[in-house]
Amino acid sequence: MEPRRILVVEDEKDIRDLVCYHLDRAGFAADPLGRGDEVIGRVKTRRPELILLDLMLPGLDGRELCRLLRENPDTATIPIIMLTARGEEEDVIHGLDLGADDYVTKPFSPKLLLSRIRAVLRRVPAMISGEEEILRIRALTIDPGRHEVRVDGERVELTLTEFKILHLLAKRPGWVYSRYRIVDAVRGEDYPVTDRSVDVQIVGLRKKLGGSGKEIETVRGVGYRVRAL
Ligand code: CA
Numbered sequence: 001m002e003p004r005r006i007l008v009v010e011d012e013k014d015i016r017d018l019v020c021y022h023l024d025r026a027g028f029a030a031d032p033l034g035r036g037d038e039v040i041g042r043v044k045t046r047r048p049e050l051i052l053l054d055l056m057l058p059g060l061d062g063r064e065l066c067r068l069l070r071e072n073p074d075t076a077t078i079p080i081i082m083l084t085a086r087g088e089e090e091d092v093i094h095g096l097d098l099g100a101d102d103y104v105t106k107p108f109s110p111k112l113l114l115s116r117i118r119a120v121l122r123r124v125p126a127m128i129s130g131e132e133e134i135l136r137i138r139a140l141t142i143d144p145g146r147h148e149v150r151v152d153g154e155r156v157e158l159t160l161t162e163f164k165i166l167h168l169l170a171k172r173p174g175w176v177y178s179r180y181r182i183v184d185a186v187r188g189e190d191y192p193v194t195d196r197s198v199d200v201q202i203v204g205l206r207k208k209l210g211g212s213g214k215e216i217e218t219v220r221g222v223g224y225r226v227r228a229l
Pocket of ligand 1 (some may be wrong): 011
């Protein structure tokens with residue numbers, strides 16, 4: 001089997017070399033790159049299975065790259081993990097809004113980075129599978145076709161907005177969604193959803209889900225996720 005190619009976009013040579021060394025040792029094929037403006041071309045010629053993307057890069061920064069990669073249907077599904085410096089929380093949130101799948105704060109241990117990479121790669125099939133599939137998260141069942149939610153087999157009545165938020169989060173257990181991204185996904189059906197009202201919706205949702213309410217976790221300073229399977 002071909003080793004899984006990982007594009008490492010990082011302008012600090014020491015970090016880039018270190019990351020590539022550990023990736024190669026772990027059985028991946030690391031593809032190093034030091035400039036942001038060479039990413040799109042590289043992805044076209046040598047498609048990676050995952051991209052490690054530094055935020056501050058010469059040529060084109062990580063945010064802009066994330067947006068460009070997500071906009072293009074050819075590259076929209078390639079998982080992206082952002083590499084950020086401490087104290088760049090705003091950038092992290094922005095990165096997640098732009099479609100990054102996860103982020104790792106520098107300095108990081110190679111072990112942590114590898115475990116994040118493996119976790120993101122494991123989730124990829126779930127991302128590609130159909131929207132209408134019935135989702136099971138422990139005691140919780142979500143049937144998008146019927147717009148039906150059950151906890152331990154008992155039907156739970158949700159509003160359309162609550163259903164959409166739950167469905168969005170449950171499609172990718174373990175993935176963090178910022179409030180902004182939630183708003184963006186469920187916007188404007190029964191009433192205008194705002195940043196703040198997402199919090200209110202989540203409170204209501206947890207209450208209605210009873211014992212399964214704990215499946216929705218708050219990620220401080222970032223947003224919400226459904227507990228990983
Ligand atoms: Ca940098």
